[in-house]
Amino acid sequence: MTELGNRLKQAREEKGLSLEDLQTVTKIQKRYLIGIEEGNYSIMPGQFYARAFIRQYSEAVGLDPELIFEEYKNDIPANDKDEIPQLSRVKTRKQVPSSKNTKVFNFIPKVLMFLAFVAVVAIIYVLFQNWGVGSSSDTQENNKNVVIDNATSENEDVAENETENTDEGQSEPTEETEEEEPAEEKPTTGTLSEVSSNSPNAILELKDTDKFEVEISAEGRNTWVGVSNASGEYFLNKELKDGETETIDLSAQKEILFNVGWVPATKIKINGEPFDFPFPVNDVTTQRVTIKFVSNGQQ
Numbered sequence: 466m467t468e469l470g471n472r473l474k475q476a477r478e479e480k481g482l483s484l485e486d487l488q489t490v491t492k493i494q495k496r497y498l499i500g501i502e503e504g505n506y507s508i509m510p511g512q513f514y515a516r517a518f519i520r521q522y523s524e525a526v527g528l529d530p531e532l533i534f535e536e537y538k539n540d541i542p543a544n545d546k547d548e549i550p551q552l553s554r555v556k557t558r559k560q561v562p563s564s565k566n567t568k569v570f571n572f573i574p575k576v577l578m579f580l581a582f583v584a585v586v587a588i589i590y591v592l593f594q595n596w597g598v599g600s601s602s603d604t605q606e607n608n609k610n611v612v613i614d615n616a617t618s619e620n621e622d623v624a625e626n627e628t629e630n631t632d633e634g635q636s637e638p639t640e641e642t643e644e645e646e647p648a649e650e651k652p653t654t655g656t657l658s659e660v661s662s663n664s665p666n667a668i669l670e671l672k673d674t675d676k677f678e679v680e681i682s683a684e685g686r687n688t689w690v691g692v693s694n695a696s697g698e699y700f701l702n703k704e705l706k707d708g709e710t711e712t713i714d715l716s717a718q719k720e721i722l723f724n725v726g727w728v729p730a731t732k733i734k735i736n737g738e739p740f741d742f743p744f745p746v747n748d749v750t751t752q753r754v755t756i757k758f759v760s761n762g763q764q
Contacts, residue, residue, distance in 0.1 A: 467504035469537040474502045476526035491521045512542040654736035665752045667743035672759040680734040682710035689726030694718050723754045
């Protein structure tokens with residue numbers, strides 16, 4: 466048993482808590498609690514979870530986790546990104562019509578236009594033949610009628626041109642539709658999932674994205690917000706005035722702790738999407754949320 470394990474076990478016994486009681490409070494399985502007391506971290510799902518379980522154990526027995534991590538940093542496993550559970554993702558492929566089928570569809574309107582043109586020419590030819598036979602025995606009056614018929618033929622030519630223009634106009638949307646595909650896929654804002662929670666602490670995972678941008682604002686009154694990584698480096702540690710907004714790019718980080726002093730007045734957006742706090746904001750007004758960022762490149 467390590468010195469850390471002895472310290473945690475002693476604090477638990479001073480609180481009068483059994484391992485079963487502690488399991489109920491922290492929602493951590495009993496075998497993991499025993500592993501923490503015995504210093505046997507090999508049974509844990511990973512080093513990240515071992516650190517998270519030690520933090521929850523410390524808070525449940527009344528110890529400051531920050532002091533415990535500092536005092537027993539040699540007994541606590543390092544946070545190794547290789548130990549993070551790798552989650553598979555189902556990717557969909559957009560079906561794009563083959564170039565062979567596209568060429569066929571592009572060729573069909575041209576064939577229809579050609580057939581329509583041939584039909585109009587044949588009709589005009591038949592009309593002219595009929596007019597030629599009638600004009601050989603007609604008088605001057607009949608010749609005038611022929612002139613009128615020619616005007617009619619001009620109308621037919623106009624109708625032919627309109628038909629061709631209509632066919633061309635109908636073929637254009639088909640070509641534009643083919644050119645517009647395929648559309649580029651929009652980048653996702655990511656997926657947040659809960660790992661564990663023990664009011665007022667919660668651990669979440671952000672995945673399915675390469676971006677981790679946060680916007681924090683105060684609405685209704687002032688609020689205090691601390692944003693730090695696993696190494697204790699702070700990106701924000703101040704009181705936000707009502708209406709004040711801070712934007713932070715955390716894409717290069719792998720673990721971020723959000724320590725919010727007054728949740729009802731704090732609004733957070735992650736990659737542009739509103740963030741819902743793990744616990745009811747009016748019941749748990751101070752919350753500590755740890756987000757583990759698993760980018761697409763790490764999966």
